[in-house]
Amino acid sequence: MHVVYVARDLWEAQLLLDQLIELWIKARIDNALCLSAYGELPYLASRPRVVVERDSDVERARVAVREFEARQKADVQGVKRCTRCGDESPENFELCWKCGEELGAGR
Numbered sequence: 001m002h003v004v005y006v007a008r009d010l011w012e013a014q015l016l017l018d019q020l021i022e023l024w025i026k027a028r029i030d031n032a033l034c035l036s037a038y039g040e041l042p043y044l045a046s047r048p049r050v051v052v053e054r055d056s057d058v059e060r061a062r063v064a065v066r067e068f069e070a071r072q073k074a075d076v077q078g079v080k081r082c083t084r085c086g087d088e089s090p091e092n093f094e095l096c097w098k099c100g101e102e103l104g105a106g107r
């Protein structure tokens, strides 16, 4: 089992996981369920990690992670802020990923 990425949040981890699965890489999110149970752990330890299960997939997964990170940076402008909860969703989302509020056209 190899940790290939430590995500900021579950949503980011899930995005990466989807991409790995598209490449037929067997991966999963680790730590996702312990967020509240272990609230006293250091911040880093409680962040969701994306882990790859097979050694043979690790190299390909690392390449995918680099592309993913590059795209994340390029996408920084493309977010909409929810008027209800204040969280950010990707520009192409119509509903807030967190609370389900409808997102307007603007930022």
Ligand SMILES: [Zn+2]
Binding pocket: 082, 083, 084, 085, 086, 087, 096, 097, 098, 099, 100, 101
């Ligand atoms: Zn919201």
